[in-house]
Amino acid sequence: MNNTAISGPHIAASNSNSTNQIMRKVILALLPATGFGIVIFGWPALYLCLISVGSALAFEAVCLQCRGLKPGHYLADGSALLTGLLVALSLPAWAPWWIAILGSAIAIVLGKQVYGGLGQNPFNPAMLARVALLISFPVEMTTWVNPGLILLGPGPIDSLAIIISGVANPDAVSGATTLGSVKTGFSLNQTLPGILYDYSGWLALLGWERGSLGETSSLLLLASGLWLWRQGVIQWYTPAALLGTLSVLALLSHWIDPQHFLSVWVHLNSGALMLVAFFIATDYVTSPNTRLGQLIFGAGCGLLIFVIRSWGGYPEGTGFAILLMNALTPVIDHYIKPRIYGRYRNGKPLDLGQTE
Amino acid sequence: MKMLSVLEHPRLRGGVHAEEHKTATATLPINLQFPLPKKLYIPVQQHVGKPAEPLVKVGEQVLKGQLLAYSQGTISAPIHAPSSGTIIDVLDYPAPHPSALPIRTIILETDGREQWIKTPAVADPFQLDAEEICLRVGAAGVVGLGGAVFPSAVKLNLGRKNSIHTLLINGGECEPYLTCDDRLMQERSEQIISGVRLMLRGMHGNRAIIGIEDNKPAAFAAMQTASQGFAEIEVVQVPARYPMGWDRQMLRYLTGWEIPADGRATDIGVVIHNVATAYAVYKAVILGQPLISRVVTVAGSAVGKPQNIEVLIGTLISELLDFCQADSQQTARLIIGGPMMGDALPLSEVPVVKACNGILALSHQDIAEPEVQPCIRCSQCVEACPVGLLPLEMASRIRVNQLEAAVDLGLKDCINCGSCSYVCPSNIPLVHYFKFASGELFKRQRQAHKAEQTKRLAEDRQQRMARIRQEADLEAQRTMEARAARARELEAATATAANSAHEVN
Numbered sequence: 001m002n003n004t005a006i007s008g009p010h011i012a013a014s015n016s017n018s019t020n021q022i023m024r025k026v027i028l029a030l031l032p033a034t035g036f037g038i039v040i041f042g043w044p045a046l047y048l049c050l051i052s053v054g055s056a057l058a059f060e061a062v063c064l065q066c067r068g069l070k071p072g073h074y075l076a077d078g079s080a081l082l083t084g085l086l087v088a089l090s091l092p093a094w095a096p097w098w099i100a101i102l103g104s105a106i107a108i109v110l111g112k113q114v115y116g117g118l119g120q121n122p123f124n125p126a127m128l129a130r131v132a133l134l135i136s137f138p139v140e141m142t143t144w145v146n147p148g149l150i151l152l153g154p155g156p157i158d159s160l161a162i163i164i165s166g167v168a169n170p171d172a173v174s175g176a177t178t179l180g181s182v183k184t185g186f187s188l189n190q191t192l193p194g195i196l197y198d199y200s201g202w203l204a205l206l207g208w209e210r211g212s213l214g215e216t217s218s219l220l221l222l223a224s225g226l227w228l229w230r231q232g233v234i235q236w237y238t239p240a241a242l243l244g245t246l247s248v249l250a251l252l253s254h255w256i257d258p259q260h261f262l263s264v265w266v267h268l269n270s271g272a273l274m275l276v277a278f279f280i281a282t283d284y285v286t287s288p289n290t291r292l293g294q295l296i297f298g299a300g301c302g303l304l305i306f307v308i309r310s311w312g313g314y315p316e317g318t319g320f321a322i323l324l325m326n327a328l329t330p331v332i333d334h335y336i337k338p339r340i341y342g343r344y345r346n347g348k349p350l351d352l353g354q355t356e
Numbered sequence: 357m358k359m360l361s362v363l364e365h366p367r368l369r370g371g372v373h374a375e376e377h378k379t380a381t382a383t384l385p386i387n388l389q390f391p392l393p394k395k396l397y398i399p400v401q402q403h404v405g406k407p408a409e410p411l412v413k414v415g416e417q418v419l420k421g422q423l424l425a426y427s428q429g430t431i432s433a434p435i436h437a438p439s440s441g442t443i444i445d446v447l448d449y450p451a452p453h454p455s456a457l458p459i460r461t462i463i464l465e466t467d468g469r470e471q472w473i474k475t476p477a478v479a480d481p482f483q484l485d486a487e488e489i490c491l492r493v494g495a496a497g498v499v500g501l502g503g504a505v506f507p508s509a510v511k512l513n514l515g516r517k518n519s520i521h522t523l524l525i526n527g528g529e530c531e532p533y534l535t536c537d538d539r540l541m542q543e544r545s546e547q548i549i550s551g552v553r554l555m556l557r558g559m560h561g562n563r564a565i566i567g568i569e570d571n572k573p574a575a576f577a578a579m580q581t582a583s584q585g586f587a588e589i590e591v592v593q594v595p596a597r598y599p600m601g602w603d604r605q606m607l608r609y610l611t612g613w614e615i616p617a618d619g620r621a622t623d624i625g626v627v628i629h630n631v632a633t634a635y636a637v638y639k640a641v642i643l644g645q646p647l648i649s650r651v652v653t654v655a656g657s658a659v660g661k662p663q664n665i666e667v668l669i670g671t672l673i674s675e676l677l678d679f680c681q682a683d684s685q686q687t688a689r690l691i692i693g694g695p696m697m698g699d700a701l702p703l704s705e706v707p708v709v710k711a712c713n714g715i716l717a718l719s720h721q722d723i724a725e726p727e728v729q730p731c732i733r734c735s736q737c738v739e740a741c742p743v744g745l746l747p748l749e750m751a752s753r754i755r756v757n758q759l760e761a762a763v764d765l766g767l768k769d770c771i772n773c774g775s776c777s778y779v780c781p782s783n784i785p786l787v788h789y790f791k792f793a794s795g796e797l798f799k800r801q802r803q804a805h806k807a808e809q810t811k812r813l814a815e816d817r818q819q820r821m822a823r824i825r826q827e828a829d830l831e832a833q834r835t836m837e838a839r840a841a842r843a844r845e846l847e848a849a850t851a852t853a854a855n856s857a858h859e860v861n
Binding site for chain 2: 006007008009010011012013014016017018019020021022077079117118119120284285289290291333337338339340341342343347349350351352
């Protein structure tokens, strides 16, 4: 028995997730999409994942050391590993090695540790890295390699060369993403069904298309997201609001002007949408902490994604949408608070006489 | 509109599904064979309000049920002798509290005869006046046995003075491990119903609802059977979800009513009592027996024979643990009350008091001692809070000592139920933060009050001194003036005398 003052509860829930378990489950849920990305984009994708995760862990360790903390202890929480993986998944699969390292540096150092580490960052680190890289290195960040099977692509050694010195003839193996080709088509005054003449909705759902390393397979990401929800790691409010808002807007606009607005199906199967809806917008740290707040946050993300994709300068808007809504999170949390028992929303005690 | 109001006033908010650990004791009958202790340690403060004042002297012989200390002031309760014997001391003895600070305690050496004091019999208790019932309940030292230990008679009187339409009887017992109310309802349901009827009579109420968590089907069945024939009493099941036994949560679930934040249940026409209190009222009014014993759950994995025992108030917890074959080597933490809101005791040689519904000897495998990690803002605490607070935000303010900001977020509405800490994946001791902050605020308030007092005293003194000085000045002036006047008189007199002398000459 010890004599230190202890407050209840004296027992802990044995059936709920610990922080480390939560991180582990999210990482686990990302593995199918990661594996699929490696299978269709080959060895360079695997190297990119390893570089990104490895450098994220290294940057985390250095930062923790600088803060006077024991790196080994904190690295075990898995948050740096998760961030590194998310950075990798949002990169073009054949991006050069330094992009991955720079991305991890931005995510871990500028996105997380400068604010005080886990739980303190206002912006999602992986999205911060993605947007920073996209703005700074538009060529490297939009060179999308064609999907193909790993066995048929460049071997391990050749892939190393691709990651280190870039691919010899990029035009031969790469092209635009669905959203990218639509944006280009519109700028050339083409209209919609025509631009997407070779688009296959089913291949897009499966993930057999050009895109970021781990974002192409909407199906796997959706399944993993639902698994996370069943595991109690995420709540359904944010993904439902995000996907719902985007779907409604896409449905309406496409119905009004099918030549200039993408259909719901294309929206849902393109870009980083599924990854963002289930793995990024649900980030505890950077999203509101009430149900209503999360609904608003999700709806805001959906709206911004639609606006940027439809009218913005970039074909894909998820990263920007998330960062903008991250910035709004403190405001949402300030105004959306649960009603306290025995009080009105404004904090005043309830009036008597409700029981008569 | 309807849906909006559901969002606004949900009947069941927050809460957690805590592992129950109740089966070990819920199926065993209440043990009445606990041997009479040699010595009983009876604190004079076992209730909310002023401590009782001892009226027995050391060496005095007392009978079982005899008044030992009388109630002082409007909110207080008397204390009675749990058995017959000799008062051997009245001293300061460690209280069953985490601090184990000493409180005034009467020590009674039992004589083994268990000789009751004569109590006047009541012909028909159900014909007694409401005032009479309250008087008897008050005189028997009945207090809220759900844990709040508020003097029951005060509540009944309040109920009579306000127009009460509903008496809510709390049979929730939502704390894990505890089954004393469960067993009481299973075994003594008729007595409890009698107690409820007396309470209704004592406060001119005409409707009682008894809420029982649905994890106690046997207790529910027994209570339902016992209440048959009494149309004014309704026995209902409520979902087992901690903290359903928080009286306000149960009231909201059963009626949809909420007690205003600055008010009491009586303000909205409701009085809430615990089932064990109803049983104590039965004993007080019908049997004329004061509250001198209670049923206590002794459980936890360090206890060899977990069970419910009816014990005399003042029995040492250590004796109770020995009786239940608790292994002190295995005991990692000793708790009085339930595992969610109960207090950790630093030592076991402290007495059972009226509030004590459970003694838990938890081993290392039971208790939560995982390491604390940073808050990841997962907001599970927000979902779990039955009050509608933001525990994570409050804790982050308290961590940087912004206690006022925590108060603005609703710190004072926190009921310390522990749901937030229970679900926290980072094992942050949120309740500990809140208790610390509340204590700190109280301390600051007291300091501010003290500083104000000192300032006022200093100002008073300054004023007094100024007045004295002024008076002294006035006095001096008056003296001077008087002296001057006398001098003038003297001068005049001398002059006259000189003149007359001159004339004479």
